[in-house]
Structure formats: C-alpha cells, structure tokens
Amino acid sequence: MVKGIGNWLVKHSESLPERLAVVYNEKRFTYAELNERVNRFANALLSLGVRKGDRVNALLLNTNEMLESMFACAKIGAIFVPINFRLSVDEVHYIVNDSRGYHLIYDGRMKSLVDQLRTQNSSLQEYIHVGSDPHKEDSVYEDLIAEANNVEPEFDIFLDDIHLMMYTSGTTGRPKGAMLTHGNTLWNAINFINAIPFNYSDSTLTVAPLFHIGGMSVMTTPLLYIGGTIYLDDQFDPNRVMQKIHDERITSLFLVPAMWQALTTVENFGAYDISSLQLAVSGGAPCPITVIEFFQKREIPFYEGFGLTETAPFVCILDRENTLRKNGSVGKAPIHTSVRIVDPLDRDVPSGEVGELIVNGPNVMVGYWNKPKATSEAIKNGWFYTGDLAKFDDEGFIYIVDRKKDMIITGGENVYPIEIEQLLFRHPNIREAAVIGCPDEKWGESIKAIVSLKNNSQQLSVQDIETFLNGKIARFKIPKQVEIVEALPRNATGKILKTVLRQKV
Incomplete structure (x- = not known):
C-alpha cells in the first residue's frame, strides 16, 4: 500500500534512525x-x-x-494549508474561509494576528x-505531542x-x-x-519561507526524501546566513534573488x-x-531554476556546466517533466521565437481549490499554461522572456522588461530596477x-539612463520616464509587485 510522503520518515527512521533530520536553533532531531x-x-x-x-x-514560521x-x-x-503570516488579517481570513479549515496551528509570535482573526466570522473551530x-481556550502543541501515543x-x-494546498501570491x-x-x-x-548532484549526506539551510513553494520544495522536501539534514532559520539576515554556512558546513542553499543580492x-x-x-x-x-557573476567568480556552483507553485515547483534548471556559457537561461526541463513553447493557437514556435511556456508531468497540480473555471483555463489537455x-x-x-502580463507593446513593438532590467542592474548606482x-x-x-x-546623493535622470543604455538595446526599448524610489515593493517571496507599481501610474 502506498503511504505517501509520510512514509519517507518511516523508512528513514528505520534505516537512518540516528541521522540528523531537522535543526531549529538549539533543537536537533534525528529521523x-x-x-x-x-x-x-x-x-x-x-x-x-x-x-x-x-x-x-x-x-507558522520556519520552525520544526x-x-x-x-x-x-x-x-x-489531511491537507496542510500554510498561510503567509505577512498578510493582513482580511487576507488571512479569506484563505481560512476559502479553504474551509476548521483547525489552525499558529506560532505564538502570530498572536496579535490570530487575536484579530478570532473576532471575525470564520470556519475555524480549534486553535493549536x-x-x-x-x-486559555487553545490547545498547546507540545502538550498534544506529550499526551498522544506514538x-x-x-x-x-x-x-x-x-x-x-498553497495559495498563490494573488498579485493579479x-x-x-x-x-x-x-x-x-x-x-x-x-x-x-x-538534475542536481546531492545525496543523503548533504544539508541545506531553509531560510526562504516554508509557506512558499520555493522554501518548502526546492531543497527541503527533496532532501528529506533522500535522508539529508534540514537547518531551519525563521529570519533572513545576510550575515547570519553566512555564519550558519560557516558553522554548520551547509552544502546547499536556495534563496530568492533579493536574498542572493543581499549576500x-x-x-x-x-x-x-x-x-x-x-x-x-x-x-x-x-x-x-x-x-x-558574483558567486561564479568565487567558485560557488550557482544554478538558476524556474518553477511555479502549480508545478510543485520544478520546471527547469540551468546546470553548473552551462552557467557561464548560457548565462541568462533557466536551462532545460528535468527527466520527468515536459515543456513546450506555443503561440496563441497552441502551435509550437520555432527556436528563437517567443511564446507561452506550458508544462506537463507528474509534478503539475490537480487544480485550484473550488475554482473549476480557473482550473480549466490553466490546465488544458494535461498541459499547465504558465x-x-x-x-x-x-x-x-x-530563456524566460517575461510574464505575459508584463510585456509592453509600444508602437507595435513587443518589449520585454527583463531585458531592460538586466542591463539596468549593471549600472554602478542602481540597486533595484523594475520596468x-x-x-x-x-x-x-x-x-x-x-x-x-546605491547612493542617493548621486541622482539619475532620464538622460543618464539613455546614455547608459545607448548602443546596448534598440532605441525604442530605452525608458522615456525614470522614477527613483527608496525601495521597490515586493511580496513575501521577493517578487517585485509590478501591479502595485502600475497602479501608481
């Protein structure tokens, strides 16, 4: 009888009982x-x-x-529904009611948010x-474990x-x-x-949030599948990450770009x-x-991958052998996943032409909860339209050119913001950029x-940007407006919220 992913722990507890499985601060648990x-x-x-x-x-935060x-x-x-704790109480309330959850497990550090949630009419009946x-009315996690049988x-x-069940970021x-x-x-x-060379002797530091598919399943669940060690950290600090790699001899690390940039x-x-x-x-x-390039120069094998919540998340990855030769690519699909790039009529486009990336394989979700219309729009004939x-x-x-919704059409020409953004990142005084x-x-x-x-005392003008980009891209792709901000708005997973930026136009 297939027992699902819970059986991973059963098997490892039998064959690798003393192997270190999870570390959170001072707590260390074997399998x-x-x-x-x-x-x-x-x-x-x-x-x-x-x-x-x-x-x-x-x-919950990144804890055991x-x-x-x-x-x-x-x-x-049961179906586990991790919720982004950085959301507002109204957003959390929506997810709780949409999922029809009766039980909520929450970290005491979320007490203020949960107290607000209690005042709203929700489906919740039990708080842990x-x-x-x-x-006083809540169950206590450690008491439940102490009193239950093994x-x-x-x-x-x-x-x-x-x-x-992971809720998408909802940027649209x-x-x-x-x-x-x-x-x-x-x-x-x-x-x-x-696709990547790691085994049960490897470890990872999971500091990207576990309520996001990247934190949960880029390194964490694959390493638990093979019996590796997961170090958890519930706060991201660049120096702290470096120190943990140094102290614990961490062998692998997944971060979103904003985190890598901070390092x-x-x-x-x-x-x-x-x-x-x-x-x-x-x-x-x-x-x-x-x-x-920063990490490549320091001889740290750097892989860029691409995935989505709906694909659990692995769609493709650029292996270390090709990182220099194919800089800017996200590589190829793994052995058990297929990808196509199609035009609006679902015809495969020739190499070099832009189309929509679609994905097929056993990693593709079964659909969106209680949303049959959205599911049928996203999954057609077994293919997920990304x-x-x-x-x-x-x-x-x-090569990911851009999000379909982010493409700009100016004077009949298609412009892909990523191309411009990657060039702007090379400007000596630009820290972040969005187009x-x-x-x-x-x-x-x-x-x-x-x-x-990077240095606010040195302002940038449209002319400065034009001079910097001149000769690097076509003239019609050069921005006609430039706005300088303290920081770009991002969601909890580090993605720039272009919908927020567009609302201000």
Whole structure:
C-alpha cells in the first residue's frame, strides 16, 4: 500500500534512525525522533477531529513545527494549508474561509494576528498554539505531542491524494489554492535528485519561507526524501546566513534573488569559510546577472531554476556546466517533466521565437481549490499554461522572456522588461530596477523605469539612463520616464509587485 510522503520518515527512521533530520536553533532531531513527533502530532490531530481530506491551516514560521505539521497531516490524509503570516488579517481570513479549515496551528509570535482573526466570522473551530503564553481556550502543541501515543497511523494514502494546498501570491487578484498531491511532491523530489548532484549526506539551510513553494520544495522536501539534514532559520539576515554556512558546513542553499543580492553586500564576505557550499540555487524571480557573476567568480556552483507553485515547483534548471556559457537561461526541463513553447493557437514556435511556456508531468497540480473555471483555463489537455513568455535557443535551452502580463507593446513593438532590467542592474548606482508600461496616446504604451539607488546623493535622470543604455538595446526599448524610489515593493517571496507599481501610474 502506498503511504505517501509520510512514509519517507518511516523508512528513514528505520534505516537512518540516528541521522540528523531537522535543526531549529538549539533543537536537533534525528529521523527517529522526528518520526515519533510526527506520529504523536498526527494522532493528536485525529483526537481533535481532523479527518482525511480536511484542510488544516497554519500560521507558522520556519520552525520544526511547520515540517512536523505538514508530515502529520500527510500521514492521516489531511491537507496542510500554510498561510503567509505577512498578510493582513482580511487576507488571512479569506484563505481560512476559502479553504474551509476548521483547525489552525499558529506560532505564538502570530498572536496579535490570530487575536484579530478570532473576532471575525470564520470556519475555524480549534486553535493549536506553538510556543508560550497560549490563549486559555487553545490547545498547546507540545502538550498534544506529550499526551498522544506514538503508534504509526494506518491510513490508505495514495499518490493522487492531495496533501498540500498553497495559495498563490494573488498579485493579479484573490489568491487561489493550488492543490498539490503526494505524487506531485514525490516526483518533484525525484526530478531534483536526477538534475542536481546531492545525496543523503548533504544539508541545506531553509531560510526562504516554508509557506512558499520555493522554501518548502526546492531543497527541503527533496532532501528529506533522500535522508539529508534540514537547518531551519525563521529570519533572513545576510550575515547570519553566512555564519550558519560557516558553522554548520551547509552544502546547499536556495534563496530568492533579493536574498542572493543581499549576500553580495556582506562587507566581510571573505571572512566566512563557505567552502562547504556546493550547490547554490536561485528561483522565484529572474536573478540579476550581476549576482550570478558574483558567486561564479568565487567558485560557488550557482544554478538558476524556474518553477511555479502549480508545478510543485520544478520546471527547469540551468546546470553548473552551462552557467557561464548560457548565462541568462533557466536551462532545460528535468527527466520527468515536459515543456513546450506555443503561440496563441497552441502551435509550437520555432527556436528563437517567443511564446507561452506550458508544462506537463507528474509534478503539475490537480487544480485550484473550488475554482473549476480557473482550473480549466490553466490546465488544458494535461498541459499547465504558465503565463510566462519564453523561447528556446538552437540547443534547446529555455530563456524566460517575461510574464505575459508584463510585456509592453509600444508602437507595435513587443518589449520585454527583463531585458531592460538586466542591463539596468549593471549600472554602478542602481540597486533595484523594475520596468513597466504606461499608457501613451501616441505609442499605446511608453516605457518607465523605477529604480532604487546605491547612493542617493548621486541622482539619475532620464538622460543618464539613455546614455547608459545607448548602443546596448534598440532605441525604442530605452525608458522615456525614470522614477527613483527608496525601495521597490515586493511580496513575501521577493517578487517585485509590478501591479502595485502600475497602479501608481
């Protein structure tokens, strides 16, 4: 009988019982200890009325309780719904009610947010508190574990059962719950270990948020699948990350581009021994080429990948052998995933031409929760339509050109903001850059660059930008407007919120 991803811990607790599984601050759990805690919490959830198919909401940071809760739900067939704790109470309330969750596991540091949530009419009936100072009516996480038994839950779990529901960022409207199965997470892990060189002796530092598919499943679940070690950190600080790699001899690291960029600003970068780091992966948004070059010069194997919540997330990755030769590409699809690039009539476009990237494979979600129309629009004949514009080169390497919705049409010409942004990143005084289209009576849209500066005492004008870009790109691609801001708006996963920028136009 297939037991789903919960069976990973069972197997490792039998074959690798003393191997270190999860580390959070001073807490260190072997696979045997982790499996026992997961079993106890799974049985506690059953005693609280959780049943197969129920959605269990969570407002948790990158702690051992986050992973334990997910695996506990997996063992009893419940669906784990991690929620971005940086959202407003109204946004959290929407997700809770949309998912129809009756149970909420929350970190005590979220107490203010949860107290506001209690005052709203929601589907929640049971609150489980992690940490100290719980509400008098709440269950306490560690008490539940201490009081529950360690018997292995016996449930019929299959690979097509849903175990995880992650809500998309909602940058274009209300967030949607992407339903990911045990099979999606399993095949994502298999794709990773076929594409990148790591094994059970490896470790990773998970500091990208686990409520996001990148934090959960780029490194974390694939390493747990093969019996590696997960170090968790619930706050991102560049120096702290460098110190942890130095102290714990971390071998792999996934960060979103904004985090990688922050590491490049560490003043005493060379003082840390990070020679153990054999795998650096960026994803979640296009990584500035200047950042990739920074790590390549320091002989740190740097991989740029591309994926989405709906694909669990692995779609393609550029391997270390081609990072220099194919800079700017996101590589090729892994062995168990297929990709196509199509025109609006679903015809494959020739190499070098731009079309929409679509994905097929066992890593593609089964659909959006309670949204059949959105599901049918996104998945057609087994192919997931990403909304990303891309092209193949003559060797089959994939280049993400831009989001379909971000493309600018000026004077009948298609302009892809990423191309301009990558050049702006090379300007010596530009720290961040985003390019958007603005309504223009003559041209349809005109191009605007919004930048933050490294040195605010040295201002930039449109003419400065024009001079810098002149000869590097076609004249019609050069921004006609420039706005300087302190910082660009980003969501919790580091993506620049261009919808926010466009609203201000």
